[in-house]
Amino acid sequence: MPIVVFTDLDDTLFQTAEKAAARAGDGPLIAAAHDRGGAPLSFHAPDQIALLELFDGAHLIPVTGRNGAALDRVVSPRFESFRITGHGAMIYDVDGAPLASWxxxxxxxxxxxxxxxxxxxxxxxxxxxxxxxxxxxxxxxxxxxxxxxxxxxxxxxxxxxxxxxxxxxxxxxxxxxxxxxxxxxxxxxPPYACKAAAVRHLMELIAAQAPRTLFIGLGDSNSDTPYLKLCHFALTPRDSQIHQELWT
Ligand SMILES: [Mg+2]
Incomplete structure (x- = not known):
């Protein structure tokens, strides 16, 4: 069964150095995204690397507030499928061009x-x-x-x-x-910047080709919950906004 992981980026798969250090304890930090000058700005903590390894072989689709240019500054993980940016306003096709229908x-x-x-x-x-x-x-x-x-x-x-x-x-x-x-x-x-609408659109496209696809969602913010609810399973980091509101 193909696995598609719809994943938020900032504060889900990586974060600023300060927050990454708090998350990592004394573990190593691995650069994940650069600033406009090419210097490392965001980092994975070891638990986030382990999670990415778990999804090795799955299709990772970012669902991010970053625009396409800011997504291009992400060096890890690499995305080779569709990409959802601008809080769901934009969908990029597999070839990197805006998805025409959307x-x-x-x-x-x-x-x-x-x-x-x-x-x-x-x-x-x-x-x-x-x-x-x-x-x-x-x-x-x-x-x-x-x-x-x-x-x-x-x-x-x-x-x-x-x-x-x-x-x-x-x-x-x-x-x-x-x-x-x-x-x-x-x-x-604006109404068209909606992560859930973009995820639903891609789910329909993907399911038309591969009806038994397993959809997994990852996200940290309350604004991620509408698309996490569409997935078969959803994951949120410890101490995320979702985690805090649900369990503390
Ligand atoms: Mg986030």
Whole structure:
């Protein structure tokens, strides 16, 4: 039976050096992703390497908030199948080009929403300027398509409250947009940036070719749970956001 593993990346398979060291104890850290300058920025802890070894021979499909360019900076693991990026807004085909059936739909939606992205950025510029540069916000694009607005906080600075970000959406009546918050990262997600919708689309494509495929999901954030629920089995790291909300 073929095995497909839909996996989140940051804080699931690897994390920053500081968090990796806390996870690894005195175990070695292995570089997993680089920054724009090519220096190692994210690392596997030994338990994450062991988990990847367990899935040796399975098809790994990333399901990540990273855009295609940021995914290209991931050096481990290697992905040779489809890739889901931009919190589910984009799907790349096996050959590395945007998946045609998916891309056409997203592009039309993104074009329609482009003025709204600009308006939301103006609102954040007005409201959050006093907190810059401790808070940073910008539009993330993927394959030249606007996919979401990211909001980040510097180390030791709390993120804006989820309710504050929600109020930015509410002020424009955007009921179908969502706020994602985890650690020092937040995002304002348009309806088409949906990991579960992208995973469902690929599951249908894959199952049409190989109906008995076993689907396994890996993820750490609350925003991962909708696609984890679609899989036959789901795994979450110890002390992840999902783990903490379910078991502590
Ligand atoms: Mg994550």
């Amino acid at each position: 891309h056409a739909r997203i592009q039309a939606e993104a074009m329609r929403l482009e003025p709204l992205f600009e308006a939301l950025l103006r609102t954040l510029d007005e409201q959050f300027a006093p907190r810059a540069p401790a808070w940073r916000w910008r539009l993330i694009e993927d394959a030249a398509v606007p996919v979401y607005i990211t909001v980040k906080a510097e180390a030791n600075v709390p993120l804006p409250e989820a309710a504050t970000l929600q109020s930015v959406l509410d002020a424009r009546g955007l009921d179908d947009w969502r706020v994602h918050c985890n650690g020092r990262n937040a995002a304002l997600l």
